[in-house]
Amino acid sequence: xxxxxxxxxxxxxxxxxxxxxxxxxxxxxxxxxxxxxxxxxxxxxxxxxxxxxxxxxxxxxxxxxxxxxxxxxxxxxxxxxxxxxxxxxxxxxxxxxxxxxxxxxxxxxxxxx
Amino acid sequence: xxxxxxxxxxxxxxxxxxxxxxxxxxxxxxxxxxxxxxxxxxxxxxxxxxxxxxxxxxxxxxxxxxxxxxxxxxxxxxxxxxxxxxxxxxxxxxxxxxxxxxxxxxx
Numbered sequence: 001x002x003x004x005x006x007x008x009x010x011x012x013x014x015x016x017x018x019x020x021x022x023x024x025x026x027x028x029x030x031x032x033x034x035x036x037x038x039x040x041x042x043x044x045x046x047x048x049x050x051x052x053x054x055x056x057x058x059x060x061x062x063x064x065x066x067x068x069x070x071x072x073x074x075x076x077x078x079x080x081x082x083x084x085x086x087x088x089x090x091x092x093x094x095x096x097x098x099x100x101x102x103x104x105x106x107x108x109x110x111x112x113x
Numbered sequence: 114x115x116x117x118x119x120x121x122x123x124x125x126x127x128x129x130x131x132x133x134x135x136x137x138x139x140x141x142x143x144x145x146x147x148x149x150x151x152x153x154x155x156x157x158x159x160x161x162x163x164x165x166x167x168x169x170x171x172x173x174x175x176x177x178x179x180x181x182x183x184x185x186x187x188x189x190x191x192x193x194x195x196x197x198x199x200x201x202x203x204x205x206x207x208x209x210x211x212x213x214x215x216x217x218x219x220x
Contacts, residue, residue: 033208042201042210043156056208091155100144100205104155 002026004105006092012111013082020078021108025094032075033102034067035091043091049075082112115140117204119211127219132189134214136202144205145178145185150213151198159187161205194218 005024013019025032030051035043046065048056051072064082069075079086089109093102116139126132136145144163148156160169162178162185169176175188189196199213 035210040212040215042203042212044210045208048208093156100146101158101161102146102148102156102203103158104148106155 004092004094004103006090006105006108008108009106010109010111012113014113015084016081018078018080019082019110020076021090021092021110023075023077023092023105025073025075025092026096026103028096029094029103030072030097031095032069033093033095034075034077035093037089037091037107038087046077079110082110084112086110087112115204115209117202117209117211119202119214121214122212123215123217125217125219126192128194129191132192132196132216134187134200134202134216136185136187136211138183138204138209140204141182142204143182145182146203146205147176147185147187148201148203148210149198150201154198156201159200189216192216192218194220 007022032049034046037043046058046061047067049069052069064080067077089107091104091107093104095102118137120135146161147159149159150156160176165182166180167178173190177186197218199215201210201213203210
């Protein structure tokens, strides 16, 4: 399968714990996006990379959230000191050079108890 | 800031009826994209519209981009049960998704 992959698919954690998610984009896609989606809502933009550079970060992203894409390939999203309000589906998407079309991964569902 | 609004939020139609969802942006868009998300699934790209007044068709789906590039619509002719899902528009200027229109098909 050459689509976008995300791991883990599900994560249950206790409030206050740190969690890290991984996204592997489609090979050679230079742009990578992270979104958060809650029930009944559209994907909410979190951050965006072009290669290894983080070009945009939502104001909604508190300082407990950090994302990296060190080699311009896979990306990680870390949430520190999780809160119950962080419970959501975290979606990753990638785009090839010169196109706005986004290809989404299956998402990581986070539940904070 | 830029906002993308979609109406209606929900739509129930009898199988075979037509369906339309509308997307409105508070600002002019360089292009607009439409995605479909099946229940329990992730958004899947359907189409991108770039030109003012552009109309594109995919089988029973017709997409339009307004002349002012601030609104768009998706029309499905003769809905089928496979059309069930949530349809999102996304303004790509600031990667803003609408809240989507959830389509339910009554058999």
